[in-house]
Amino acid sequence: MSETLLEVSNLNIFFKSDKNPEPIHAVRDLSFSLKQGEMLGVVGESGSGKSITNLALMGILGDNSIVKADKLHFNNRDLLTLKEQEWQKVRGGEISMIFQDPMTALNPFLTVEFQIVETILAHKKISKKEARELAIELLAQVGITSPAERLKAYPFELSGGMAQRVMIAMAISTGPKLLIADEPTTALDVTIQKQILTLIKSLQEKNNMSVILVTHDLGVVSEFSERVQVMYAGELVETAMTKKLIQHPYHPYSYGLLSSRPGAVVRAAKSDLPSIPGIVPAFHQRPTGCQFHPRCPHVQNDCISSPIALENGIRCLHPMKEEVV
Amino acid sequence: MKFFLKKFLDLIPTLLGISLICFFIIRLIPGDPVLNLVGERGVDPVRYAEMKHNLGLDLPIIQQFWFFVKNACMGNLGTSIVSNNSVWAEFIERFPATFELGMFSLFFATIIGIPLGIYAALKRNSFFDYFLMGTSLIGYSMPIFWWGLILILLFSVKLGLTPVSGRIELTYDIPVMTGLYLIDTLQSAVVKAEGFAPFWSAIKHLILPAIALGTIPLAVIARMTRSSMLEVLGEDYIRTARAKGMNKTRIVYIHALRNALVPIVTTLALLFGSIITGAILTETIFSWPGIGKWIVQSITSRDYPVIQGGVLIISFIIVMTNIIVDVIYYFLNPKMR
């Protein structure tokens, strides 16, 4: 059993707002942990709080945010007590992140070389020349042909897939222990998606790196990550080993996500859900009780009144009995 | 390269249009163009005909325009009725004064306005931000012909700190090298060791007109920098830079400012035109012997060749500046290359 790298316990994230006197409660009582070398899938629609959680782990939420947690430990260090300068060492050094749209995530006015080299130099004590050589090596590693030439390119001269490879090269350039991939393939062509994910998976295994793979596509997760957690409206609603969850989702929301995937066959005819009706409630108008109850096809009276606790990895009073193929 | 060629080709119709306007100024003014141009009343018919011929006014209008453009290209813009000097010579004599004033104002507006704008953007919605945006809107709304007078009232009349008019104390006889008094006086002070008194005098004369002229550009630059910075700071790549562990200084100056500068440079180009507009008013208030005052005087004295030539040169300068800015823009923005 390898070591625990990241331990989050009762993470709460609030946003102050001019309009509301009460801060908006964006993420509630989120607890999870991640082992060294493990890949964790996080699934949820937009507005579920998954991206906000990532930014909190990087310490780059805006000034209007409040982050509270019983425990937020990374590599045996308490992230909550870090000062800005210590954060800067962690960000990009120990925790790296890649984003949804590589074309906007890379600075359009700076060359690939500049952007990778500055990252390396910020975290490693090596010369500029060595950093450049390392950059070439990394580009080759992420599958970019003629890396030395690509170094001189500006981001807009790259294709989306290539730009994401550059982002990945930049993210792993400092040998981070944790890579957060926030919807890394959403903005890319379908044909490229699998290549990028395979690349991330191989790098994870090779470098014994932990990965948090955020996506709204359960299918992506099912292929690549061992464990998965499903988030809804700022709460963790279900967490399990991926194989198990795919086979038998207990939370109606996970069930809905799975069955709304193209190709999924719902076994029980009674609950055929081609899609989940409605949308994720906005942060400032969250319902009482189970967050999912307004959209849930199996809602019962006791779902509505009081908050539901997470038990055995499921935040539901009436878990689903059917399985999904 | 294609970019430059296109820019250059775009120039031609604009310049032709400007020439056309200037060409017609004189011909549209009520009254006889010969009399307007020569400015004499009651000349005898023989001399009148001779003048008409010399000015080419007996030719068909197309040909007249052709000669006008040809002459203008060779720097022959006619002769001032008032002074009998060539318009070009008068322009050359006055241009350095305006150039010095304009550049000085724009320079300070830029080096003060950009940092203020950056700071306001970084401290968005703070007291400083509101204060700066409020003040800059006042600056932007400022009637500078009044502002100049208020500055005189305050600093010259009440406090006696600065002179009211001119470029330098008349007692100083500084050899004209560049026509830019700051440089000329500095040169005589440093090279010839003749003391810094003339230089200070030049500075003292320059400061009020420069404040008056620089106020609107300063306001515009500060506002523009702020909004441009805010836009860039909200971009994804700034989040990436933070996620890479870059420190704040580096994020602001390397990742954000450079990108935010691109629209600011364009704004600077537009300000160039407003500097000329401002110079017309500022120079009138401070009796600054530049082209602004020259043009205003030529209008009051109905010195039509000067109006015609002056407008032509000023427009030409502005069009050229816009081209230069396009070139800078081209080099600032890698996407263009």
Place this chain on the structure above:
Amino acid sequence: MKQFFSELYFELKKNRGAMIGIVIIFLSIIIALLAPVIAPHNPTEVFSDSLRLPPSFLEGGKAGFFFGTDDIGRDLLSRLIYGSRISLAVGFSVVVLALFTGTILGVVAGFYGGLVDRIIMRLTDLIMSLPSILFAIVIVAVLGPGITNSIIAVAVVAVPNFIRIIRAQVLVEKNKQYVSAAKLFGAGHFRIMFVEILPNCMAPLIVQASLGFSDGILNVAALGFLGLGAQAPMSEWGTMLSDARSFIESSPWMVTLPGLCILVTVLSFNLLGDGLRDALDPRLKKQN
């Protein structure tokens, strides 16, 4: 349309600057309308025994001349009050002239494209390549000085802004479905341009109109200051400033007050324009 304005007002109410602007504009309109009632004296009446009196609250001032008198003994307060009539009328005329011409040319350029568009845009480029005051000066030099001619000159200078804004908007709107629908129903070009498309270009037009007001007032005052605008004895603020220049040392109030009036009026329209832009620009709205 009604909903558009009520939503706009709702947005504007949140903007303190814009509200200040609206209040000042409202006040100056009242002052201008009630000028004969409010003004203590006739603005052109000469009190030859009271030359260049300081404001009544200063030493040497006389009751009855609250802001003092000018160099030939006219009551400054009355002149300033009547001046607001001129300034507002000037701003209004400039905006109406420029708006009308600019809208027609802009809609035509955007809608038809091609050669018409090229010619119109060349002309706007041309006017924009000249500094506004210089171009206005040239026009006044041709037409002769005076308030009407300076209004025309300043309006001409303001037209390109309207053309550009309208044209850009029309280019966006003309490919939308409601235009195709109107075409299908056999609407004529005129109807499509001015009945279908134009109302959808309101937002930027309103902003530009407000900013055009302040530009117009400022530029006409500048021409007045240069002696090319309103002529004596008109109590136009710029012209008043120009007359007061020679008395800056002895009678500073003659300089201070007219300029302050210009500044406050121009500022109020800029505040409103800024507020309108923030309220109408959806991109900025999202940021907030």
